[in-house]
Amino acid sequence: MSSLYLDETLDLASVAAGDTVAVTGDEARHAVTVARVRVGERVSVGDGRGRIVSGAVTSVEGRRLELEVDGVHDDPVPAPRLTLVQALAKGDRDELAVQAATELGVDRIVPWAAGRSVSRWEGPKAEKGRARWASIVREAVKQSIRSRIPDVEAVASTRELPERLRGERVLLLVPGAETPLSAVRPDGRDLALVVGPEGGMDPTEIERLREAGGEPVRLGDGVLRTSTAGPAAIAVLSVALGRW
Structure with a gap:
């Protein structure tokens, strides 16, 4: 299973397969310099509000990671909580x-x-x-x-x-x-x-x-x-x- 990275500043509501999603800041730095994620590896990115997108990494820099989305997963608000x-x-x-x-x-x-x-x-x-x-x-x-x-x-x-x-x-x-x-x-x-x-x-x-x-x-x-x-x-x- 791919690793999950969270970026609550992202708006993933309209993201679909084929789109590119970029993760920046500390979360991207951790992925690149600590987890040593490389181009071609699969990762998942969540917004913390119910949507997770997954795909292969296409670009990595010190504080930026990009992936091409090939999967989208949505969870409804739990009921009851x-x-x-x-x-x-x-x-x-x-x-x-x-x-x-x-x-x-x-x-x-x-x-x-x-x-x-x-x-x-x-x-x-x-x-x-x-x-x-x-x-x-x-x-x-x-x-x-x-x-x-x-x-x-x-x-x-x-x-x-x-x-x-x-x-x-x-x-x-x-x-x-x-x-x-x-x-x-x-x-x-x-x-x-x-x-x-x-x-x-x-x-x-x-x-x-x-x-x-x-x-x-x-x-x-x-x-x-x-x-x-x-x-x-x-x-x-x-x-x-x-x-x-």
């Missing part, structure tokens, strides 16, 4: 969750400043953290050859979550919950998975989110790490949604 509400966690555990969730097909990510979160995004650190997650998501999209880049929103507090998730079916991953996630049947609404930090969600947070319509569900009888729970739940729901 999958949102991961990932609590901030210490070390790189939240980042591991975000990376794996992206590879597995999540459509939107909401960083959550949970009550038990050790890591804190405050002041300038909030945008820096969001940008870091967005970069991880972008690289995971390239690795998994996805046509759409999931949105990474600004960090949310527990108080803000109900409004952020308005209209979505909210599933709270709570060890010991009565309902297993495998028993959930999609009802047409977008789905949001809420994953707590190390130590899980505070009981008052669970109650607040339940009052806002959240449904506690469990993943098996064990307790998964915060880095594992979200991706595992996305895998379960992907089967239920017919994505896999």
Whole structure:
């Protein structure tokens, strides 16, 4: 399979077989100087908004790569969408969750400043953290050859979550919950998975989110790490949604 390069500045909507597409900037520099792409090799280029074009490379320079398109692939906007509400966690555990969730097909990510979160995004650190997650998501999209880049929103507090998730079916991953996630049947609404930090969600947070319509569900009888729970739940729901 050819490598995927992303250039969100490209307008690929009207590109057809036989057209030439040029990738410039850092993405082209990486392709040419790091990946050592050469004329004649096949690559794919995406705009991050649902379209990927593929073809053989016809020209390479330091910060420019051109290919002649011979294939066009379009993905519709997913329906229903999958949102991961990932609590901030210490070390790189939240980042591991975000990376794996992206590879597995999540459509939107909401960083959550949970009550038990050790890591804190405050002041300038909030945008820096969001940008870091967005970069991880972008690289995971390239690795998994996805046509759409999931949105990474600004960090949310527990108080803000109900409004952020308005209209979505909210599933709270709570060890010991009565309902297993495998028993959930999609009802047409977008789905949001809420994953707590190390130590899980505070009981008052669970109650607040339940009052806002959240449904506690469990993943098996064990307790998964915060880095594992979200991706595992996305895998379960992907089967239920017919994505896999």
